[in-house]
Amino acid sequence: MNNKKTIKKIFAVFLLPALLLSGCGKQSSNKTLIPGSSILPAPTKAVTEMETKKANQIDLTGVLTYVNTDDLIMHFVDIDTGTEYEVAYTGGTDIQDKYGKIIAATGTQLGQIYDVTCNKSGKATEIHGSSDAWEKNSLTGVEFDESARRVKQAGSSYVYASYAAVLSNANKINIAQIVAQDEVTLRGVGDTVYSITVDKGHGYITFQGVDAFIGGYASIGTKQLFEVTSGMLTTTQEGTYTVELQKGSLTGTKTVTVARDASVTVDFSEFTTKATQRGAVNFSITPANAVMTIDGVETDYSQPVSLAYGKHRVVLSANGYEQYVETVAVSQAYQTVVIDMTASSATTTAASSTKTATTAANKATTAADLTSGYTVNITAPEGAALYVDSVYIGLVPCSFHKSYGSKTITLSKSGYKTVSYTVAIANAAGNLTYAFPDMEEGSDAQ
Template identity: 30%
Template structure:
């Protein structure tokens, strides 16, 4: 009997021991799991980093693309509503597209484009950028009229506004409206009736003649459209490109070829050209209307009689009441020639004096070439335009030498090109709109920058 109780006691002790061990194991496991969970939670620290994907964005905008920095992998944009700039980063997840959503590369976008963008504002990360669907674009425009006073530009018969926030670009760099030259070929971007950006597709350089003493007073033809009278120390603004240049005076001269690079000065030596013995041709003009006044090289002549003109190029201006004035150029190269000059009547909504670049009619013994400008400005006798800064630089007005700054010249209302030059520095030109108010005008421009060729 005692033996039976002893075995039961041993069994109970063994059972209690096993339960105790099992409980300790479960507690240890629970404590271990709790410790691991606590450790994992401690490792999950919020770093603020968000993994981006092609659909990650919280903001959208239509803006002007101001800068592309491929080294820093950023783009700078101009918001159209607030007119503020902001910069976004881009990476391999950023998508680029044309205005129809078709995928393109970043290289196919440029400063001045109007774009629709999506981005993560908190991360300043660009999600997508494509050409704006609401924007219009005029590419490589040669014929336009910029009016700096009215802040307007006329393109193809349509007039668009230029705002204070319109952006201007040349070779990927921001410039000012005043840096544009009437000879520049431009691309315009805008929305509705406002121009938002202007890109210089083809800029301008400068042409200087050397050893030109024998040809002062003669004529310089650059390509097919630009004709200027040769003056002392002239510096002509020319669209960049390759040109045939014809130099003539008193029937002499010759042909040269030049390459004009953007913002660079090119010199052309014409000292080897010969001056021929003066020859003259008789030119008979047929005027319509018959009472029109005729001026040749600034002097009035009687068009009812044959006019003796020296071989070469001559400027003719015809005027009549109720008709548009005509300014063009005539080349005399034969003993006799006949030229028809016909004026157009003034429309009720147009000005009397307009530019006409068409050629005048001529017989087989004479030729006429197109004009590049019309004489419509009014010159005052007292009021002057002053160039105050930068100092000690050469100043040219429409290609003609004025003097060393500070200097001044007679005030002539209208659009003019002021060119600043100094040896060792980059030549700069500015297009200014001179008013017709009875007072002096002063201009101060930024200092010229050292030429890159000089700094090397």
């Protein structure tokens, strides 16, 4: 990594909660720009510039962000101040992991937190993995609340420092560029996160030749299931997947490899409509009075149900039971599907049922949609194609209907690298306008 290359000014995106989609067009003059904050990093300082209380020794605890084994230089972001210091090391420097195992400089890990001791000339004498540091590995579905500076994942919540180092493929990135599909590691000391590294990032799949599948469903391995739309582009975790498109009896399957920060195109135009095959599905349901919908249509299942070959979304609802959702694959002339719904403990008595209904009513009042009638406007980068959760919206400048919830915003433009941001729109009234950073020139095609 060239540490001296020009760092472009990036405008951080305020994460405010989510969206109903509409057409795009020119911006009207009554929109309010929310500019975000400039995150141009401060220049790296020599470790000898660090304030220290010991005349013959310089100590710091910092996140490792850069290693140059040719020039014997490392960079550490001081967890106390957020200042990035350049530290020189030698072949005699004592380098250890946090468990006391001696390692080479090549064995250090970017994003790890180290206790560093230097002599007064700035040469490192010790670089030890900090025994006070903790880490949480292989986390997915991570959400970032920038207003409160909190990381949320699977019911857990952590505070992160405003200067936390965010790294992907040895490069510093904007925290908003981490999306739900990414797998990350959090590292911190005490109750504060100082380092976020992307272990598995994301790339992009562009779909072509899908006209015959529009309105059907697409699946990417076991990770994603979504409706097929015209011109769709998905943000997907790096890896190799079986991609399947299905509408009624028409099915198309491809194998695709997604690389980090790269785009791959999958063409389904070779698949054509064929005669519809149907199978009879005998549903055995407990309780017998459950209401069933198949693909959104209420269905009588007292007799075997005739369904086209392929996948169908089955939803069951019954008083006193938890809602049941399953994707049923029909692939033969006759089959039986047995489903036992789970009783809901919250509805075991009439009293608890009444309480549950009251609580639900109160929640419904609290969660009233305040976003209806408002729009989210994207003003930059101009000319980029805008996608929201894989659905094509139009060319920037562009707008869509506002609704709350976390969404993935993806920007694509010929001659530039595709990029995604996580955006959360709050359940609040008012229009929003965002100007995203300039896109990086170059091709991300595999």
